[in-house]
Amino acid sequence: xxxxxKNNLRLKFDSSRNLAPAPESKSIANIADRYDxxxxxxxxxxxxxxxxDTINPATExxxxxxxxxxxxxxxxxxxxxxTAYEKVWKKTSAKERAKYIYRIARMIQxxxxxxxxxxxxxxxxxxxxxxxxxxxxxxxxxFYYAGWADKLEYAFPNKNPQPLGVAGQIxxxxxxxxxxxxxxxxALATGNTVVxxxxxxxxxxxxxxxxxxxEADLPPGVVNIITGAGAxxxxxxxxPDINKxxxxxxxxxxKIIQRAVAGSDKKVTxxxxxxxxxxxxxxxxxxxxVEGVINGIFFNQGHVxxxxxRLFVQESVYKIxxxxxxxxxxxxxxxxxxxxNTDVGxxxxxxxxxxxxxxxxxxxxxxxxxxxxxxxxxxxxxYCRPTIFTNVAQSNRIAQEEIFGPVLxxxxxxxxxxxxxxxxxxxxxxxxxxxxxxxxxxFNMTSKLRAGVIxxxxxxxxxxxxxxxxxxxxxxxxxxxLHGLGAYLKV
Numbered sequence: 211x212x213x214x215x216k217n218n219l220r221l222k223f224d225s226s227r228n229l230a231p232a233p234e235s236k237s238i239a240n241i242a243d244r245y246d247x248x249x250x251x252x253x254x255x256x257x258x259x260x261x262x263d264t265i266n267p268a269t270e271x272x273x274x275x276x277x278x279x280x281x282x283x284x285x286x287x288x289x290x291x292x293t294a295y296e297k298v299w300k301k302t303s304a305k306e307r308a309k310y311i312y313r314i315a316r317m318i319q320x321x322x323x324x325x326x327x328x329x330x331x332x333x334x335x336x337x338x339x340x341x342x343x344x345x346x347x348x349x350x351x352x353f354y355y356a357g358w359a360d361k362l363e364y365a366f367p368n369k370n371p372q373p374l375g376v377a378g379q380i381x382x383x384x385x386x387x388x389x390x391x392x393x394x395x396x397a398l399a400t401g402n403t404v405v406x407x408x409x410x411x412x413x414x415x416x417x418x419x420x421x422x423x424x425e426a427d428l429p430p431g432v433v434n435i436i437t438g439a440g441a442x443x444x445x446x447x448x449x450p451d452i453n454k455x456x457x458x459x460x461x462x463x464x465k466i467i468q469r470a471v472a473g474s475d476k477k478v479t480x481x482x483x484x485x486x487x488x489x490x491x492x493x494x495x496x497x498x499x500v501e502g503v504i505n506g507i508f509f510n511q512g513h514v515x516x517x518x519x520r521l522f523v524q525e526s527v528y529k530i531x532x533x534x535x536x537x538x539x540x541x542x543x544x545x546x547x548x549x550x551n552t553d554v555g556x557x558x559x560x561x562x563x564x565x566x567x568x569x570x571x572x573x574x575x576x577x578x579x580x581x582x583x584x585x586x587x588x589x590x591x592x593y594c595r596p597t598i599f600t601n602v603a604q605s606n607r608i609a610q611e612e613i614f615g616p617v618l619x620x621x622x623x624x625x626x627x628x629x630x631x632x633x634x635x636x637x638x639x640x641x642x643x644x645x646x647x648x649x650x651x652x653f654n655m656t657s658k659l660r661a662g663v664i665x666x667x668x669x670x671x672x673x674x675x676x677x678x679x680x681x682x683x684x685x686x687x688x689x690x691x692l693h694g695l696g697a698y699l700k701v
Contacts, residue, residue: 229543232550234337239327241414244275247283247437248420250290251430257282262439264413267334268547268556268591276413279436284405284445287434291376291403292451294431300373300401302429304360311359311398313426315352318345318391321422325415329387330547332414334556334592335510337548347672348391351690354674355399358695362400365692369701373401374477375453377698378446381416382459383409383558384513384614390416392689393456394433400698402454403432407446410439411559444470452476454698458515461612461638461683479687479697481515481679483612484640486661487633488518488669489623492526494645498667500534503618506643506669508542508554508596512616513562515684516641518669520609521598521620522629528622532600539583539596546588554616557592566594566615573599573608578619604635612638626651630658639681643669662688 244261246253258280263272279287299307318325325348326340335344362371377397381389386408397404408416420435436442440463447455447470454477457467461483471478488506490499506518523531547555557563574580578599587593598618602609609619623629633642642661644652652666662680665671672678677693679685687697 229551231546233546234327234330234548234550236327236331236548238324239331240324241274241328241331245277245413245417245437247277247279247287248417248424248435249283249287250294250434251424251428253420254286256280257286262410264332264411266331267558268588270591273331274414276410276417276437279407279438279442279445281445283436284442284449287405287436288376288378288446288449288451290431291405291434294429295373295375295403298429299403299432304362304401307398307401308356308359310426310428311352311356311395314422314428315349315356317422317426318349318352318419321418322346322349325387325418327548328418329415330555333383333386333412334547334558335513336552336555338550338552339510344385344388347674348388351388351391351395351674355395355695359399362695362699365695366699366701371400371699371701374698374700375402376451377402377404377454377456378449378452379404379406379456380443380446380459381406381408383412384510384515386412387415387419389458390419392458392694396689396694397454397456397698398432400695402698405434405436405446405452407436407438407443410437413437447471454478456689456697457481461685464685477697479679479689480685481687481689482640482683482685483638484515484517484680484684485520485610485612485636485638486516486518486641486643487520487522487659488643489522489629489633489645489655490524490527490531491644491646491648491651492524493647495647495667496527496531496534499645500531500538502643502645502667502669503535504538504542507618508616509670511554511557511594513558513614514670516663516670518641518643519613519618520633520636521618522623522632523620525622525624532620535598536581539598540585542583542585542596544583544585544587544593544595554596557594557615560592562614563592563594566613566617569608569611569613569615569617570597573602573606573617573619576603576606576608578602578606578608604632610636626654630655634658634660637683640684641665641680
């Protein structure tokens, strides 16, 4: 039982939510026992002759074996992309390019349920999120950029926009299909060809996208999807015949990429880590704000670069916000990601779960007070209870370093100037959230917060029309919207 105090009375309510299981069927997911590399329009065995397993983090069961590309495979993929660019794609009319991109979008919609199930099985995120956010948003990005393909002269008037050539793209494991769409759609719309590498722990929906691309009759070599780990990504970054690198992932890897391409003529966009501030003022609609905080940090188990992992609450409402937050956490269902009732699924990998546990220990050692929901978690698989830390100092590592898990660090503030200084006191600058009833306060905050994306009285709202990206160690360049086109063009 949990409750809140009102007029010195404690209103009790049942937060256990003992709902009957509502599992999504796995039967629609057609997962092959083995996947090869998608090069030049067909699946080819890797030169390395090596394969690695991809597993279901919720059950630790093997899903499939996936090819591990070596330097020779990267060379083959880049060569296919270069040939397709020079001989076919850059000569294809913009209107025809748009038709292909639109066709891919429609086919994603047609296979939406299968893609959602595979995304959940491979990544551990709740099926509701895969079904209602990841897959529809991925399709929307292809639709959006299909519309831009024949309008580039209007997007960049008097600038004669031209494609760059071959784009090397490396995506993370937290939103595999969506990140592939973010990368591939604008590249194709602007006339470039692609070599894409998905994360080694979540390759399956990218490989399913390869099947869709094949069925859409996209000319061979325009999109190549190769799998592997860090060495494969490094081979793409360092390849001399690639004109553009687009990377989404950790700040540490982003720095390595930036050093690797320094002195070359490669165009680069980096979308890296974050440590977003979510700020609640005393005049905010508190129930709405608490719901936004829950969404901001526990969506996708906190595996979100723009997660609101730092919460700043004005002192006068701190106690009631904290109580509401704890009560709301008790109602979260943690467990089988395939269950439609699940709010928080499995951590993506054992390695990431170990990182999160390390930070939980660090937080307590530094003197912060830890609270976790009392939910039961499955004995098998990689799970972490939703967690908040109070009594957090600005210097604490849990307030400065990206944890990439369901862990929230809470601090208080008194004035706008104080919270602006605290919010900006981080090496990151990807996103932020502001909760207040005053429009003037919103405009003041958003003009002074050093973050690429700032939400007001909401959080985690995305649209293909809106550019996304950060400042400082959160990277540079923008993806989405008109800005996302410019990253793939000479203008």
